[in-house]
Amino acid sequence: MAILETKDLTYVYGQGTPFERTAVDHVNISIEEGEFLGVIGHTGSGKSTLIQMLNGLLRPTSGQVLLDGEDIWKDPKQIRRVRFRVGMVFQYPEYQLFEETVLKDICFGPKNMGLSDEQAEECARQAAHFTGLKPELLEKSPFELSGGEKRRAAIAGVIAMDPDVLILDEPTAGLDPNGRDVLLSQILSYHQQRKNTILLVSHSMEDIGRTADRLLVMNSSHAEMLDTTRRVFAQSDRLESIGLRVPQITRIMTELRRRGFPVDESTLTVEEALRQLIPYLKGEIQ
Amino acid sequence: MIADITFGQFFPAKSPIHRMDPRVKLVLVVLMIVFMFLAKNFFGLGVMVAFTVAAMLLSKVPMKLYIKSVKPVLFIIAFTSLINLFYGSGEPLWQFGFLRITLNGIFNALFIVIRITALIMISALLTFTTSPTQLTDAIERLLKPLAKLHVPVHEFAMMMTIALRFIPTLLEETDKIMSAQKARGADLESGGLIDRVKALIPILIPLFVSAFRRAFDLATAMECRCYHGGEGRTKMKVLHVSGGDVLSLGLSCLACAVVIVCNFVFPSLR
Numbered sequence: 444m445a446i447l448e449t450k451d452l453t454y455v456y457g458q459g460t461p462f463e464r465t466a467v468d469h470v471n472i473s474i475e476e477g478e479f480l481g482v483i484g485h486t487g488s489g490k491s492t493l494i495q496m497l498n499g500l501l502r503p504t505s506g507q508v509l510l511d512g513e514d515i516w517k518d519p520k521q522i523r524r525v526r527f528r529v530g531m532v533f534q535y536p537e538y539q540l541f542e543e544t545v546l547k548d549i550c551f552g553p554k555n556m557g558l559s560d561e562q563a564e565e566c567a568r569q570a571a572h573f574t575g576l577k578p579e580l581l582e583k584s585p586f587e588l589s590g591g592e593k594r595r596a597a598i599a600g601v602i603a604m605d606p607d608v609l610i611l612d613e614p615t616a617g618l619d620p621n622g623r624d625v626l627l628s629q630i631l632s633y634h635q636q637r638k639n640t641i642l643l644v645s646h647s648m649e650d651i652g653r654t655a656d657r658l659l660v661m662n663s664s665h666a667e668m669l670d671t672t673r674r675v676f677a678q679s680d681r682l683e684s685i686g687l688r689v690p691q692i693t694r695i696m697t698e699l700r701r702r703g704f705p706v707d708e709s710t711l712t713v714e715e716a717l718r719q720l721i722p723y724l725k726g727e728i729q
Numbered sequence: 730m731i732a733d734i735t736f737g738q739f740f741p742a743k744s745p746i747h748r749m750d751p752r753v754k755l756v757l758v759v760l761m762i763v764f765m766f767l768a769k770n771f772f773g774l775g776v777m778v779a780f781t782v783a784a785m786l787l788s789k790v791p792m793k794l795y796i797k798s799v800k801p802v803l804f805i806i807a808f809t810s811l812i813n814l815f816y817g818s819g820e821p822l823w824q825f826g827f828l829r830i831t832l833n834g835i836f837n838a839l840f841i842v843i844r845i846t847a848l849i850m851i852s853a854l855l856t857f858t859t860s861p862t863q864l865t866d867a868i869e870r871l872l873k874p875l876a877k878l879h880v881p882v883h884e885f886a887m888m889m890t891i892a893l894r895f896i897p898t899l900l901e902e903t904d905k906i907m908s909a910q911k912a913r914g915a916d917l918e919s920g921g922l923i924d925r926v927k928a929l930i931p932i933l934i935p936l937f938v939s940a941f942r943r944a945f946d947l948a949t950a951m952e953c954r955c956y957h958g959g960e961g962r963t964k965m966k967v968l969h970v971s972g973g974d975v976l977s978l979g980l981s982c983l984a985c986a987v988v989i990v991c992n993f994v995f996p997s998l999r
Contacts, residue, residue, distance in 0.1 A: 500908050523914055531912040538902075539909040541934035551931065555914030586938070600913060 445473040445512075446608060446640050447497060447529070452506035454492050466492040468664040469506065474608070474642070479634055481655030481672060482644040485686045488661040490644050494610050497642075498529035527556050530606030534613045536597035540585035545576070545596045548585050552604040563603075570603035571596075573633045575625065591622045598626075602633065610642040615650060623647075627654060652676065652690040652711035660687070673709040692716050740857045744789040745973055747858045751867035753974040757981050758855045764985045765844055765851075770998055771836075773991035774843060780984045781851045790857045798853040799846055806845050810838040833998075840998055861893040870968060883958060891947070899940060906935045 454467040467489045474480055484490045495501040496508055499515050499522040507514045515525045530552075533539070542548035546567055553563035571581060574595040580588060585596055598614060611630065615623040631654055634641050645651050651658065651672065658675040660668040662685040668675050675682070679689045679697060688694070696710040696719075704723070710716050741747075746754075761777065768774040785795055799806075817834020824830075859867075869886035876882045910931045911917065917928050 495908065498912060500911060523916065526912055527914055531909075533905065533909045533912070536909060538935055538939055539906055539913075539931075541931045551910075551915075552913040555916065604914065 444476050446476040446510070447474040448472070448509040448512070449497075450507040450509065452493070452496060452508060453504050454489075454496060454501060455504045456492075458504065465664055467496070467503075470664075470666045472659060472666050472669055474640060475657075476607075476640055477638050479631075479641045479643070479654055479656045481651040481658045482642055482661065483646070483648070483651060483658065483687055484661030484667075489664045490661050491612065493661065494531065494612060494642065494644060497608075497610060498531045499525045500531065523555075527552075527604050528606055529608040529610065530601040530604055532598050532601045532609070532611045532614055534616060536601075536614075537585075537590065537593035539597055539600070540593060543584060544582050545571075545585050545588070546581040548596060549581075549600045549603050552600055556604060566603045566605065567599070570599040573602055573629065573636075574599045575629050591618055591626075594618065595626070605637075606639070608640040608642065610644070612644045613646065614643070615645070615647065623650070630654070648676075648688060648690040649692075652693065660685070672711060676711060677709045739860045740790045740794065741860075742789040742858075744787060744858070746784060746788040746854070748971075748973065749858075749977065750968050750970050750974045751859050751863040752870055752968060753970060753978060754855055754859055755864070755867045755871065757977065758851055760981060760985065761851050762848060764988050765847055767992070768844075768988050769992045770995045771840065772995045773988040774840065774847070776984055776987045776991065778843060778847050780981070781847050781854070784854055785850060788854060788858050790854075794857065795850055795853055799849050802845065802849060806842055809845070810841045813841050814838040836998055862890060865889045865893065866964075866966070866968065881958075883962070887958075895940075895943070898943070899936070902939055903932065903936055906932050906939075 449470050449472050452467055452470045453465065456462070456464045456466055470489075470493060482490055482494070492501065496503050499508070502516060502519075507516070509515070510525060510528065515522065540548050542551065546564065549567035549570055550560075550563040553566045554560075558566065568578070568581070571578070576592065576595045576599055580592060580596075585593060588596060594614070598611070602609065614630065615626055618626060627650055630641070630643070643651065643654060655672045658668070658670065658672045659666060660675060660682070667685060668678075668681075676689045676693050679694065682689060689697075690711060692713050692715075693708070693710055696706050696716055697708045699706050700708045706719050707715075710719065761781070765774065765777050768777060785792070814830060814834045814837070815828055817831035817837055819831045819833045821829040821831050822835075856864075865886050868889070869882055872880070872882045872886075907915075907917065915928060915931055917925075917932075920928065
């Protein structure tokens with residue numbers, strides 16, 4: 444069943460001024476409950492605007508966002524409830540930290556939901572565990588943490604609200620390769636344990652290839668494609684024509700197939716490629 | 730939304746007014762404002778208004794924007810003209826208790842409305858046609874004689890430029906932080922005064938942290954490029970006074986002279 448749906452969703456910046464620009468243009472998508480959806484697109488393709496409408500931070504110029512089939516702007520006074528159900532982690536979320544201790548900062552969301560101090564703290568500790576934040580860091584000031592730890596603390600601040608849909612805008616930007624891998628695995632295992640819906644916006648096709656079940660491709664304000672990750676990445680020409688590319692390993696496998704090796708051209712991860720290639724290297728298949 | 734506030738109202742266009750030397754523009758606008766206050770009757774003020782309108786038409790900035798710029802002071806204009814309306818001298822045309830309207834009062838009120846509107850328009854003309862950097866550059870050059878008195882003119886101008894440069898950046902940053910906290914359920918719109926002030930903490934603290942971070946980064950970047958203040962520093966864009974500037978200077982002086990003549994020839998309003 445679709446948890447989030449958009450109907451002719453449109454957003455225009457600076458309407459009525461000389462700087463008018465349509466960022467999202469009649470987008471109709473439907474996001475299934477429990478799926479891991481990757482969102483890719485060129486800079487300025489409308490990804491950020493789209494996701495900010497999905498949790499009611501931006502009000503659409505026209506069109507609707509349906510959460511469980513109900514228009515989220517039906518009662519504008521209740522929009523905060525939507526924001527608790529659709530959690531949003533912005534790019535570089537560490538700049539939102541403000542409390543005296545990390546624990547208090549993570550509690551900010553749950554407390555806004557109206558939970559008691561004990562309940563909020565319980566949620567916060569759980570969220571910290573999900574993001575791999577060490578318990579001894581919770582009593583420190585958020586400004587004493589390292590960059591990667593701050594990032595985890597900020598993500599935990601959204602996860603603590605236990606949203607049904609979690610939107611992450613480039614959560615791994617600016618982290619070192621090891622930090623990226625660990626954070627992605629944690630997000631993935633959180634998704635598997637909680638079985639909630641996740642939207643991951645990323646410029647890294649490798650990250651997307653590793654994690655997403657389906658893929659939404661945004662191109663110049665339109666939803667260009669929405670299909671399983673494999674089927675989207677199988678169309679490398681079409682992706683390249685809009686300034687995107689497929690994961691490096693997919694490119695290698697496509698090229699190998701072109702040269703006569705019967706490998707799967709929609710291979711998404713290095714592990715999958717290894718499984719197919721090792722028999723060749725061992726000489727088991729000619 | 731914060732993003733909708735256009736700061737510095739610079740409106741890029743190609744017009745004779747845009748091309749003028751910012752120093753000349755600044756001096757002329759100050760001169761015009763002074764003479765708008767010196768004008769004692771409708772004739773003198775009319776000359777100033779005509780001059781302003783001509784410059785506005787030359788600037789190629791849409792009239793709509795000029796009209797919009799009056800909006801924030803509409804209340805002040807209404808208030809001052811209303812007070813003037815009731816404090817005129819002479820025979821009352823209409824009286825109700827202590828409120829009395831005279832012909833002189835009506836004229837005075839009208840005069841004030843025209844004067845303030847013209848004042849706003851000509852200041853808007855300056856900010857519409859001059860970018861903030863040009864403006865600070867002009868201020869720096871005009872204040873240069875003060876450097877002889879050991880006033881750090883260049884440093885002040887640099888501070889002003891940096892401040893102006895970072896206003897849009899910090900606005901954008903504020904917008905981002907507000908969105909992030911709203912996404913965590915921060916309620917910025919409801920509650921009493923104390924609740925609202927409290928609701929600002931999650932926005933102000935990250936904003937201050939990031940402003941300091943930016944300031945340190947900028948200082949490091951400037952030092953890396955061996956920045957050392959005004960002594961012996963040359964300009965990339967050297968300001969030139971052109972023929973057009975001399976012409977507009979002459980025309981403005983003429984207009985000002987006409988105002989003075991009008992003050993003597995025609996009777997004053999009050």
